[in-house]
Amino acid sequence: MRTISRLAIENIYSTYYSGEQHLSVLENVSLHVGEGEFVSVLGPSGSGKSTILKIAAGLLNPDQGRILVNNREVTGKPRLVGYMPQYDLLFPWKTLRQNAALPLLAKKIKAKEASKKVDEMLPLFSLENFAEYYPHQLSGGMRQRAALLRTMLIDSDLMLLDEPFAALDALTRETMQDWLLKIWGQFRRSVLFVTHSIDEAIYLSDRIYVITERPGKIAIEQIIDLKRPRSKEIITTSIFSSYKQVMINALNVNARGEEDINQN
Amino acid sequence: MKKWVNIKTNLPAAGFLAFLLAIWEFLGRILEIPGYILPAPSAIALALAENFPLLLEHTRATFIAVLGGLILAIGVAFILALAMDRWKPLKQALYPVLVISQAVPIFALAPLILIWFGAGLLPKVLIVALVCFFPLAVNLVEGLSQVDQEAVDLMQTMQANRWMIMRSVQLPFAMPYFFSGLKIAATYSVLGAIIGEWLAARAGLGIYMLRAMHSFRTSDLFASIVVVVVISLALFKLVELAGWLFMPWQRNTTNHMKGWL
Numbered sequence: 001m002r003t004i005s006r007l008a009i010e011n012i013y014s015t016y017y018s019g020e021q022h023l024s025v026l027e028n029v030s031l032h033v034g035e036g037e038f039v040s041v042l043g044p045s046g047s048g049k050s051t052i053l054k055i056a057a058g059l060l061n062p063d064q065g066r067i068l069v070n071n072r073e074v075t076g077k078p079r080l081v082g083y084m085p086q087y088d089l090l091f092p093w094k095t096l097r098q099n100a101a102l103p104l105l106a107k108k109i110k111a112k113e114a115s116k117k118v119d120e121m122l123p124l125f126s127l128e129n130f131a132e133y134y135p136h137q138l139s140g141g142m143r144q145r146a147a148l149l150r151t152m153l154i155d156s157d158l159m160l161l162d163e164p165f166a167a168l169d170a171l172t173r174e175t176m177q178d179w180l181l182k183i184w185g186q187f188r189r190s191v192l193f194v195t196h197s198i199d200e201a202i203y204l205s206d207r208i209y210v211i212t213e214r215p216g217k218i219a220i221e222q223i224i225d226l227k228r229p230r231s232k233e234i235i236t237t238s239i240f241s242s243y244k245q246v247m248i249n250a251l252n253v254n255a256r257g258e259e260d261i262n263q264n
Numbered sequence: 265m266k267k268w269v270n271i272k273t274n275l276p277a278a279g280f281l282a283f284l285l286a287i288w289e290f291l292g293r294i295l296e297i298p299g300y301i302l303p304a305p306s307a308i309a310l311a312l313a314e315n316f317p318l319l320l321e322h323t324r325a326t327f328i329a330v331l332g333g334l335i336l337a338i339g340v341a342f343i344l345a346l347a348m349d350r351w352k353p354l355k356q357a358l359y360p361v362l363v364i365s366q367a368v369p370i371f372a373l374a375p376l377i378l379i380w381f382g383a384g385l386l387p388k389v390l391i392v393a394l395v396c397f398f399p400l401a402v403n404l405v406e407g408l409s410q411v412d413q414e415a416v417d418l419m420q421t422m423q424a425n426r427w428m429i430m431r432s433v434q435l436p437f438a439m440p441y442f443f444s445g446l447k448i449a450a451t452y453s454v455l456g457a458i459i460g461e462w463l464a465a466r467a468g469l470g471i472y473m474l475r476a477m478h479s480f481r482t483s484d485l486f487a488s489i490v491v492v493v494v495i496s497l498a499l500f501k502l503v504e505l506a507g508w509l510f511m512p513w514q515r516n517t518t519n520h521m522k523g524w525l
Binding site for chain 2: 054057058059078079080081082083085089091092093094102103105106107134136154
């Protein structure tokens with residue numbers, strides 16, 4: 001385990017209020033992400049995974065518990081963080097280049113300079129020919145890459161990715177996973193990745209937290225000791241399968257919600 | 265890019281209109297309806313051509329009032345909508361009052377405005393602004409408040425300030441709302457100017473209509489109706505053009521430019 005912790009979430013509780021009703025979403029969730037580490041939260045739909053990210057981003061206040069970034073407490077304060085919400089959330093009124101440049105403009109970098117910086121990054125995301133396109137003119141995979149480029153340009157060592165590939169078809173999804181690993185290998189940001197796909201979590205992560213259905217609790221924490229760089233061949237290896245078995249057991253798939261767990 | 269005017273889709277409507285005019289002309293002739301009751305289309309066209317320079321002069325006066333009123337209404341609507349979005353108590357205080365103010369018919373307010381400001385250009389501009397302001401302000405307030413909270417959250421994780429969130433998220437989001445308000449306002453605006461002119465003015469289509477009415481020049485009245493229709497359509501078209509220019513991202517996703525007369 002690494003010593004420097006980019007993000008630490010300690011004993012958070014969260015409740016969702018709707019009129020008279022209140023629903024416990026998270027119960028005593030603790031997790032941490034080390035420097036340059038790729039950590040996933042794996043769980044079924046409705047287990048409060050997105051809530052964890054929102055709390056980590058400071059967009060939501062937990063009922064209890066605290067958040068530390070670089071060992072400093074930041075609970076409930078919106079702050080600079082590479083947050084990528086579910087669905088790409090590219091703004092339809094901005095071209096790809098303008099969308100990607102937003103974090104730079106927020107940092108008060110001049111528009112011209114920001115465009116230049118975006119253009120330098122575009123080839124890395126295979127988007128160099130689409131800078132002038134509006135989001136609705138792009139394919140699903142391109143939109144996700146554009147959103148990820150925008151997230152990368154947020155000047156933060158921590159990236160919070162909320163099921164970035166959930167809306168993509170299976171083949172595009174696999175391409176995007178390899179591509180994400182390539183980019184991650186280049187920049188080595190600390191990543192907290194939320195997914196409901198077991199294969200995706202094992203393939204991408206250094207460590208996985210499995211979270212149970214509502215109220216979300218951490219069921220297990222599992223280190224994935226597969227060497228990097230990884231390629232799709234490892235999916236058929238026995239060690240990959242044994243990890244998968246551990247995850248399935250932890251998720252208690254047979255108990256309920258089988259369709260919620262996407263095993264690809 | 266879409267065609268500005270689509271001839272093919274407009275052909276049936278144009279044909280039907282021509283058919284109606286032909287019947288009108290035909291019935292007028294065989295029933296020998298007097299021209300001061302219902303002039304035939306040919307007589308209206310003649311009146312239009314004969315008095316064209318005079319008509320153009322009055323049209324100009326009306327158009328200036330319309331444009332001035334629209335611009336004033338847009339300015340005030342933007343300022344108030346932005347302020348209401350920024351300070352919620354202001355919205356809570358002002359918004360209901362705005363809605364109530366719309367219950368006062370413009371026909372009742374116009375005489376007051378004329379008493380206060382005389383018979384020049386200013387009262388006409390104010391009446392136009394008064395009728396146009398409401399649809400604009402309401403649509404803008406609505407658009408600004410409907411913005412996706414997730415988008416605002418995202419901007420906050422970039423540490424964008426309030427003004428940047430307004431400029432790059434809220435305002436663009438509200439633009440389609442604004443332009444649908446502007447379409448309504450543009451249609452009201454000509455009406456507002458003519459009401460003002462009916463009550464008191466030195467020039468304008470409203471004055472032209474009054475004079476034609478008093479001397480039973482019915483064909484001139486119809487001619488001015490034709491002009492009103494033409495400038496209303498032109499304004500509507502102008503608003504669509506502005507929307508097309510200001511919202512390039514909407515060009516391929518909506519068909520608001522299609523098949524319009």
